[in-house]
Amino acid sequence: MNQKRWLTVLGVLLLAAVMIAAGCGGPAEEQAGEPVEEAEETNGEEAVQEPASIMLGGSDSEVNVVARLAEEYMNDNPHVSIAVTGGGSGVGISSLIDGNIDVANSSRPMKDEEMDALRDNHGEEPYAVRFAVDGVAVLVNDANSVETLTVDQVGAIYRGEITNWSEVGGDDREITLYGRQSTSGTYVFFMELVVQGEYSERKRNMAGTSDIVEAVIGDAGGIGYAAIGYADEDGVKALDIAADQDSEAYDPTVLENVTSGNYPLTRPLYQYMAGKPEGAQLDYLLFEVSEPGQGIVLEEGFYPITEADREFNKNALQ
Amino acid sequence: MVSITEKAMRAIFIFCGLAIILFLVGILYILLSNSMPGLIELGLGPFFAADRWNPGAYGEPTYSLLNMIYGTLKVTLGALIFAVPVGVSAAAYLAEIASPWEREFFKPIVEVLAGVPSVVLGFFGLVVLAPLIARVFNLNSGLTAFNGAILVGIMALPTIITLAEDAITAVPKEYRHASLALGGTRWQTIWKITIPAAFSGITASAMLGMGRAIGETMTVLMVTGNMVARPESFLDSVRTLSAGIAIDIGDVVFNSTHFHALFVAGLLLFLITFAVNLLADILIQRKPEVSK
Numbered sequence: 001m002n003q004k005r006w007l008t009v010l011g012v013l014l015l016a017a018v019m020i021a022a023g024c025g026g027p028a029e030e031q032a033g034e035p036v037e038e039a040e041e042t043n044g045e046e047a048v049q050e051p052a053s054i055m056l057g058g059s060d061s062e063v064n065v066v067a068r069l070a071e072e073y074m075n076d077n078p079h080v081s082i083a084v085t086g087g088g089s090g091v092g093i094s095s096l097i098d099g100n101i102d103v104a105n106s107s108r109p110m111k112d113e114e115m116d117a118l119r120d121n122h123g124e125e126p127y128a129v130r131f132a133v134d135g136v137a138v139l140v141n142d143a144n145s146v147e148t149l150t151v152d153q154v155g156a157i158y159r160g161e162i163t164n165w166s167e168v169g170g171d172d173r174e175i176t177l178y179g180r181q182s183t184s185g186t187y188v189f190f191m192e193l194v195v196q197g198e199y200s201e202r203k204r205n206m207a208g209t210s211d212i213v214e215a216v217i218g219d220a221g222g223i224g225y226a227a228i229g230y231a232d233e234d235g236v237k238a239l240d241i242a243a244d245q246d247s248e249a250y251d252p253t254v255l256e257n258v259t260s261g262n263y264p265l266t267r268p269l270y271q272y273m274a275g276k277p278e279g280a281q282l283d284y285l286l287f288e289v290s291e292p293g294q295g296i297v298l299e300e301g302f303y304p305i306t307e308a309d310r311e312f313n314k315n316a317l318q
Numbered sequence: 319m320v321s322i323t324e325k326a327m328r329a330i331f332i333f334c335g336l337a338i339i340l341f342l343v344g345i346l347y348i349l350l351s352n353s354m355p356g357l358i359e360l361g362l363g364p365f366f367a368a369d370r371w372n373p374g375a376y377g378e379p380t381y382s383l384l385n386m387i388y389g390t391l392k393v394t395l396g397a398l399i400f401a402v403p404v405g406v407s408a409a410a411y412l413a414e415i416a417s418p419w420e421r422e423f424f425k426p427i428v429e430v431l432a433g434v435p436s437v438v439l440g441f442f443g444l445v446v447l448a449p450l451i452a453r454v455f456n457l458n459s460g461l462t463a464f465n466g467a468i469l470v471g472i473m474a475l476p477t478i479i480t481l482a483e484d485a486i487t488a489v490p491k492e493y494r495h496a497s498l499a500l501g502g503t504r505w506q507t508i509w510k511i512t513i514p515a516a517f518s519g520i521t522a523s524a525m526l527g528m529g530r531a532i533g534e535t536m537t538v539l540m541v542t543g544n545m546v547a548r549p550e551s552f553l554d555s556v557r558t559l560s561a562g563i564a565i566d567i568g569d570v571v572f573n574s575t576h577f578h579a580l581f582v583a584g585l586l587l588f589l590i591t592f593a594v595n596l597l598a599d600i601l602i603q604r605k606p607e608v609s610k
Binding site: 087088091173174176181182187188191192195196197198199200201202203204205206207214215218219220221222 | 370372373374375376377444448449452458459460461539540543544545546547555557564565566571576
């Protein structure tokens with residue numbers, strides 16, 4: 001009797017397997033492996049190889065790219081050990097003020113009172129480096145006739161004041177809002193830069209960025225936001241965004257629009273420290289803004305820093 | 319010698335039995351100790367206020383669980399409306415109508431259904447059911463309470479079928495014989511005699527299915543859209559308590575008010591599930607009412 005039962009189970013499974021095989025008989029898509037090219041010149045290592053350790057912490061948006069940068073740097077400089085932790089920009093800055101870490105990763109500029117606290121605690125000036133640019137694309141379904149929106153319009157849509165695409169020159173279709181949960185860095189970035197108020201409570205919260213993209217692909221009235229890297233999926237398109245009514249709208253998928261700072265939904269990613277960086281710390285920061293460092297930044301889905309950012313960095317790095 | 323082994327085995331089994339109580343107490347302790355700071359800081363009121371769950375607010379954060387409780391009830395009751403009739407009918411078929419061969423064939427299938435991982439069902443809901451619902455009801459998005467209710471109903475089905483079948487089988491043969499002897503048809507016997515006699519067991523099966531449905535997380539997280547507003551209809555997005563916790567807990571700042579508020583939601587979910595399961599247990603203890 002028990003045997004009979006197992007036979008049935010086996011039969012059902014076989015049947016399912018046959019159905020699956022029949023369903024997707026097409027040739028298996030071959031996934032091209034990510035080419036890992038590391039054509040770095042070997043630097044002449046005449047510097048003194050004193051063991052050094054650097055502690056970085058803060059922004060969750062930055063943690064992956066900084067960890068990757070640190071890894072690459074340590075490969076070439078085995079005498080330096082770098083630890084990177086997350087927790088959020090605010091956590092990073094307060095740890096820096098408390099002296100628990102050397103460098104605070106922050107996706108927002110430091111506030112004045114935080115700078116004062118740092119000066120009080122350390123007797124040193126705060127110094128900052130911008131090492132990457134983060135951009136957010138506003139995604140809609142391919143079938144949507146709207147191509148361009150201003151930052152204000154996107155904000156009004158997410159505040160729930162505009163609820164139909166016809167109000168912004170599109171078809172008569174209700175808008176469905178998709179976004180992230182409140183602990184996401186992009187949630188805060190988007191809230192402060194675009195929404196500038198409370199998100200509409202009719203916003204659907206998706207578990208991850210790729211879920212937002214999936215939802216917009218399946219929803220002709222959907223709107224979502226995601227890192228620019230996600231904008232080239234089939235079925236969605238990134239809207240051209242204008243800073244205000246009188247400005248030109250820029251397409252975020254064109255690299256120059258982001259790196260030139262013309263595309264409005266970008267933010268520099270900061271690293272703060274107490275006092276002017278020197279020694280291994282300075283060397284590491286220089287690696288971040290160097291050609292190979294910026295290459296890694298691009299690979300990790302962020303954008304290289306602009307001329308203005310380099311100008312900004314001179315204060316700390318020269 | 320034997321008595322030593324006996325004693326050792328006895329001790330091991332007692333320990334295993336107690337371990338379960340220990341786990342439960344431990345879970346309750348963690349829930350209470352982590353939600354207390356939130357309850358002390360905010361009081362009970364804000365969790366049941368008329369605003370919404372908005373811990374990452376532009377202005378003042380608010381922590382109302384009301385719409386999520388509403389969402390949980392909507393998905394759960396929707397699931398039961400679908401799963402109880404189907405489950406009980408399937409159980410009646412298995413217990414009363416099916417030939418031994420059919421029973422041997424269908425019971426393992428019910429067990430396979432119970433073993434489908436919730437993430438797989440969720441993916442099915444996302445890719446197949448949601449677009450279908452959107453098309454049928456002409457909606458923008460099929461990520462609705464309705465979608466969640468169907469999938470959670472499917473997940474509750476094996477529990478309901480298995481327990482309801484046990485309950486129906488446990489009805490004494492004499493009831494059926496008496497009914498048939500009085501000229502009742504098979505349908506009349508099942509509908510008027512057997513199922514009513516097994517009523518407490520069937521209710522218990524529905525309750526346990528409900529307990530399963532309330533706590534279900536992954537599927538509803540994937541298919542209900544997770545909107546914090548109060549849903550306007552069954553075809554609107556909702557967020558359940560379980561999904562609400564799952565969305566935020568991943569990267570909430572440890573020991574923040576938001577963190578403790580999530581534990582309050584967890585505690586509430588635990589209490590609801592506990593009450594439902596307790597009720598089911600009481601009902602199961604009540605064997606067929608009429609004595610022979």
